Amino acid sequence: MSFDSYEKNGFTVISVSESRLDASISDLFQAYVCDRMTQNTDQFIIDLSSVKFMDSSGLGTLVACFKKINGMNKNMYLASPQPAVKDLLDLTSMDKIFQIFTSLEQALNG
Amino acid sequence: MANERSEKAVIALHMKSEHHHTALLSAAIVGICHQYEMSAKKIWQVELSVTECITNIIKHAYKSQAGNSINVTVAALKNGLEITLYDSGIPLPENILKIPVALQNKDLADLNIRGRGLYLVRTLMDSFKYTTTREGINQQVLFKTFS
Numbered sequence: 001m002s003f004d005s006y007e008k009n010g011f012t013v014i015s016v017s018e019s020r021l022d023a024s025i026s027d028l029f030q031a032y033v034c035d036r037m038t039q040n041t042d043q044f045i046i047d048l049s050s051v052k053f054m055d056s057s058g059l060g061t062l063v064a065c066f067k068k069i070n071g072m073n074k075n076m077y078l079a080s081p082q083p084a085v086k087d088l089l090d091l092t093s094m095d096k097i098f099q100i101f102t103s104l105e106q107a108l109n110g
Numbered sequence: 111m112a113n114e115r116s117e118k119a120v121i122a123l124h125m126k127s128e129h130h131h132t133a134l135l136s137a138a139i140v141g142i143c144h145q146y147e148m149s150a151k152k153i154w155q156v157e158l159s160v161t162e163c164i165t166n167i168i169k170h171a172y173k174s175q176a177g178n179s180i181n182v183t184v185a186a187l188k189n190g191l192e193i194t195l196y197d198s199g200i201p202l203p204e205n206i207l208k209i210p211v212a213l214q215n216k217d218l219a220d221l222n223i224r225g226r227g228l229y230l231v232r233t234l235m236d237s238f239k240y241t242t243t244r245e246g247i248n249q250q251v252l253f254k255t256f257s
Contacts, residue, residue, distance in 0.1 A: 023165045024129035053154075055161045056226040063221055084154050091233065092226055 003032045009108045012039055013079075015047035021058030021085075029058075033065045042074040045107045049080035054088055066098065075099075079107040118186040127168045127178040127197075135182065136161050139193065142184050146191065146256050155234040156191065156254050162227035163195050163250045170206065171199025171248060190236065190255035201242045 002025055005014045014033055018025055036044070046062065048054075062078070069076040078100045081089060089095045101107035123138055125131040136157050143153040164180060172178040181196040206228065231238050237253040 020133055022129070022132065022161060023168070024132065053157065053161075055158060055165065056224070056230060057165055059226065060222075060224045067221065084158075087151075087154065088158070088230075091230065097221065 003029060005032075005036050007039075007041060010041060011043045011045050011108060012036055012041040013045045013047055013104065013108075015050070017050050019050060019052045021048075021051045021054040021061070023055065023057035026057040026061040030061045030064055034068065037069060037072060037074070042072075044069055044074065044076040045079050045101075045104065046076065047079050047104050048082065048085055049104065051085055052082050054085045056092075059088060059092060059094065062098070063094070077101060077107050079104045118188075120186075121184045123182040123184070125164075125180050125182070126176065127172045127174075127180055127199075128176045129165070129168060132161055132164045132168075135164065135180075139182075139184060142186075143191065146186060148191075148254075148256055152254060152256075156193070156252075159231045159234050159238075159252055159254075160193060160195070162231050163252065166202060166206070166227055166250075167195065167197045167199065167248075170202055171197045173200070187253075190253055193252045193254075195250045195252075197248050198246055199248065201248050202240060207240060 002018045003014060003016055005012055007013070014036060016029065021029065033044075046065075051058075066076050078098050080103050081100060089098065089100065121142060123135055125135045139160050140153055140157050143156055148156070167180055168174060178197070178199060183194045185192040185194075206225075231252065235252045236255055237251075239251045240248070242248050
């Protein structure tokens with residue numbers, strides 16, 4: 001399975017275990033996150049520590065998930081983006097839209 | 111940026127229009143970039159741009175239909191790499207080709223989910239050209255200097 005989720009400190013942590021978050025798995029990822037939105041927690045962390053490469057399809061999926069979660073008055077945070085992912089977020093100015101934490105621990109501690 | 115056309119080498123690659131093949135083709139191009147000692151940043155820029163172009167071909171030219179051909183040539187010119195992607199699908203519509211040169215992230219409600227691919231290619235490559243031949247072959251030509 002490319003994705004995993006668990007609860008910790010009141011957060012639902014969704015981790016991507018693929019090195020690429022691109023068009024080949026973006027729809028699957030979105031479906032996986034949507035499936036977990038109905039859980040009782042209202043704080044979601046997307047753990048990107050394993051993702052070494054993301055394209056605009058992966059980014060679009062994060063935006064779609066963010067909009068849906070926000071629409072439910074819940075929050076979504078990004079944790080541990082690797083350099084290429086961070087560069088993409090900066091380049092598209094999405095670093096101003098998402099709340100990004102450099103590590104999962106930081107995100108869990110708010 | 112002028113592309114000095116004294117080709118050292120041309121490599122031809124081919125893939126079918128399935129997203130899960132993209133990573134392998136990108137890896138081949140990344141390997142070529144390493145041969146020319148391009149920086150890690152430039153290699154990422156090439157990898158991302160090629161990935162975006164392939165995604166556009168699969169989604170827009172071939173309407174996500176598997177089994178269609180995508181041909182790629184990589185020419186090492188005197189001062190950089192010229193990567194050309196060929197497909198025989200539907201040409202990219204004008205509205206996609208006319209994506210603004212700068213992204214504007216509006217309010218969350220208006221934030222676009224898609225449509226950043228060509229913006230990235232135009233931003234990251236030294237030049238990008240999209241043409242359709244009389245024979246109906248779409249060509250995307252990307253150029254990136256070595257240093």
